[in-house]
Amino acid sequence: MGRLGVLLLNLGGPDKLEDVRPFLYNLFADPEIIRLPSPLLQAPLAWLISTLRAKKSQENYKKIGGGSPLRRITEAQGQALRSQLQQKGHEAHIYLGMRYWHPFTEEAIAQIKRDKIEELVVLPLYPQFSISTTGSSFRLLDRIWKTDPELQKIKYTVVPSWYDNSGYLQAMANLIATQLDQVKNPSEAYVFFSAHGVPVSYIEEAGDPYQKEIEACAELIMQKLNRPNSYKLAYQSRVGPVEWLQPYTDIAIEELAAQGVKELVVVPISFVSEHIETLEEIDMEYREIAEHAGIETFARVPAPDTDPTFIQALADIVIKALNDPKKSFSETIQPQKNTKLYPQERWEWGMTQSAEVWNGRLAMLGFLILLLEIWLGRGQLIH
Numbered sequence: 001m002g003r004l005g006v007l008l009l010n011l012g013g014p015d016k017l018e019d020v021r022p023f024l025y026n027l028f029a030d031p032e033i034i035r036l037p038s039p040l041l042q043a044p045l046a047w048l049i050s051t052l053r054a055k056k057s058q059e060n061y062k063k064i065g066g067g068s069p070l071r072r073i074t075e076a077q078g079q080a081l082r083s084q085l086q087q088k089g090h091e092a093h094i095y096l097g098m099r100y101w102h103p104f105t106e107e108a109i110a111q112i113k114r115d116k117i118e119e120l121v122v123l124p125l126y127p128q129f130s131i132s133t134t135g136s137s138f139r140l141l142d143r144i145w146k147t148d149p150e151l152q153k154i155k156y157t158v159v160p161s162w163y164d165n166s167g168y169l170q171a172m173a174n175l176i177a178t179q180l181d182q183v184k185n186p187s188e189a190y191v192f193f194s195a196h197g198v199p200v201s202y203i204e205e206a207g208d209p210y211q212k213e214i215e216a217c218a219e220l221i222m223q224k225l226n227r228p229n230s231y232k233l234a235y236q237s238r239v240g241p242v243e244w245l246q247p248y249t250d251i252a253i254e255e256l257a258a259q260g261v262k263e264l265v266v267v268p269i270s271f272v273s274e275h276i277e278t279l280e281e282i283d284m285e286y287r288e289i290a291e292h293a294g295i296e297t298f299a300r301v302p303a304p305d306t307d308p309t310f311i312q313a314l315a316d317i318v319i320k321a322l323n324d325p326k327k328s329f330s331e332t333i334q335p336q337k338n339t340k341l342y343p344q345e346r347w348e349w350g351m352t353q354s355a356e357v358w359n360g361r362l363a364m365l366g367f368l369i370l371l372l373e374i375w376l377g378r379g380q381l382i383h
């Protein structure tokens with residue numbers, strides 16, 4: 001085996017408050033995050049949304065210490081993975097490639113080239129595949145690879161998702177069991193999975209397997225847990241006016257409270273590190289909603305971070321990828337058969353599904369321009 005590298009992919013997060021706006025710009029400039037009819041609209045819309053959202057987002061980052069802990073935790077996961085692989089007989093260089101903030105994926109690739117890596121495993125730190133996360137990083141890597149003959153010499157493989165890995169499921173089940181054992185009535189408490197949402201159109205129009213993988217993952221974790229508790233899965237962190245996957249976490253919490261549920265053990269399911277959406281959104285916003293609705297215990301299961309069972313699972317996933325047939329970026333980002341993607345749509349007159357989607361997007365764009373004009377105090381739509 002040649003010089004081995006493992007490229008860990010993640011979203012990235014602002015290290016300090018000044019980073020928030022440019023981080024949001026990078027995020028919204030990604031067509032896998034906001035899917036628009038024309039690439040020309042992407043940069044102005046990203047500028048608009050990041051400018052309008054920055055203040056509120058900064059306030060949230062202030063509440064968790066002024067920045068995202070994602071980089072620090074991902075670096076610790078990388079180090080732990082390196083020593084776990086070493087114990088299993090594999091010397092590997094670990095690289096972090098973030099999609100929207102430092103260390104950017106491009107920086108990791110430059111280092112991989114400098115280190116003359118010969119064999120590479122690309123491992124997204126998202127257990128479930130979504131077009132908006134793993135898909136976006138794979139598309140970026142595919143573009144980089146296609147234009148660089150030096151990279152094309154590297155024998156690489158990708159792990160599209162690993163939500164069903166037994167060690168990962170065991171790590172999650174152990175973390176849940178520890179929280180359950182601390183509540184008043186361990187067998188009565190509701191296990192409440194909260195996943196990051198995506199717009200419904202990702203699933204229904206673009207064939208994103210995300211919802212299926214999240215649902216299967218929650219079910220598999222409950223099987224590993226092997227306790228009599230009821231469970232519920234809901235989706236958090238929706239952004240903008242389009243419809244996102246339901247049930248929404250805030251509403252689901254209120255509904256359980258109305259049914260008389262008193263104890264919730266909340267499991268962040270689509271994240272493997274603590275970050276703004278666990279530390280602020282779940283721990284502060286949803287906790288307040290739950291308490292207000294009459295929930296007496298709101299216990300949050302920690303994200304796996306550097307949990308030893310979890311890190312061991314990551315090492316097993318890497319070793320399995322080395323032994324399995326190689327998978328390429330383009331293989332995994334190809335849409336499934338019958339998947340409808342915008343550039344492939346044939347134009348038809350009338351209120352077709354595509355026309356409705358486009359109308360919705362144009363309405364959203366108009367609404368955003370109106371908001372900007374209100375904010376600036378001048379423009380074409382207001383006087």
Ligand SMILES: C=CC1=C(C)c2cc3[nH]c(cc4nc(cc5[nH]c(cc1n2)c(C)c5CCC(=O)O)C(CCC(=O)O)=C4C)c(C)c3C=C
Pocket residue numbers: 011012013014024027032033034053057068069070126130132133196197198199239270271274275276277
């Ligand atoms: C599985 C994980 C994630 C999915 C799916 C996902 C989709 C998605 N996210 C946004 C918009 C935002 N995400 C933001 C932060 C953020 N998102 C994820 C993970 C997923 N996103 C993480 C880990 C983070 C946190 C990074 C950190 O700082 O720690 C943000 C910024 C925070 C905020 O302002 O609320 C936005 C905005 C969309 C639109 C989307 C799917 C289309």
Ligand SMILES: [Fe+2]
Pocket residue numbers: 196237
């Ligand atoms: Fe997100």
